[in-house]
Amino acid sequence: MNTATPASTLALENVSFAYGHAGLFRRTPPGRVLHGVDIRIASGVTVGLVGESGSGKSTIAKLMLGLATPLEGRVLLDGQPLQALSRLERARTVQMVFQDPYSSLNPRATIAEILAAPLRVHGIGDAASRGAEVRRMMDAVGLVSAFAQRYPRELSGGQRQRVAIARALMLQPRIVVCDEPTSALDVSVQSQILNLLLELQRERGLGYLFVSHNLAVVQHLADEIVVLQGGRVVERGTANAVYFRPGHAYTRQLIGATLLPPDSAFAAGVPA
């Protein structure tokens, strides 16, 4: 079945941001944490966003999810301001997979309830059609149907991350922001999850923003890499160009900091 979503482009155009910029009683101007950032994610394309802690990666993710508005610049979906879209339209456009599948899933809900929640919250379908969609999505991410009535604590880390990925896809988004989706997992399951993400991208034409501090991991997955330092894009280019021919000293520093040991899951490439 062709589950591809319509082709889309999500773009940050010359975006600056400061926390608290909309505050009414602020006496001093808030410090900027993003400065004139441009990033475009198109369907079927993976953009890797790398930078140290505090460089602004999560803030960019929030802007792309519509959870924050720019101080300057625009966030556009196919040329339309993201903020002009309804909550449902935004939720159907961009979803997120978090780093930690332990804390991102409701511990008191079964897997079936967790996966049905996005449809239920947005009033989509009835209980029967939601159940069918949950089973279809569990199959798509490689979870056997017996897991439907289990709780997150009964699953392994890799299985939980499959649930988190399935939940992100329940509303058929076009763009997925993956925030270090494998860094909390055992090395042995990291490549399985990355392969699943790549397979789902091929099937559905998803656009990914893959956020990481680890350039070596991103180099294996991304078409384009954007390097962020102190809220500024200091380098961008094809994954191979940035990784093998870095032009900026900060990029070289990041590569040096993340060189992988030979037995790492990524050192030999992500298995096909």
Ligand SMILES: Nc1ncnc2c1ncn2[C@@H]1O[C@H](COP(=O)(O)OP(=O)(O)OP(=O)(O)O)[C@@H](O)[C@H]1O
């Ligand atoms: N809610 C907030 N209020 C005020 N400042 C914040 C808030 N969230 C983040 N910041 C600041 O914004 C800057 C960018 O933070 P951000 O979380 O986007 O970086 P990051 O690259 O995602 O870091 P990490 O890799 O640690 O998640 C940092 O200086 C941070 O202290």
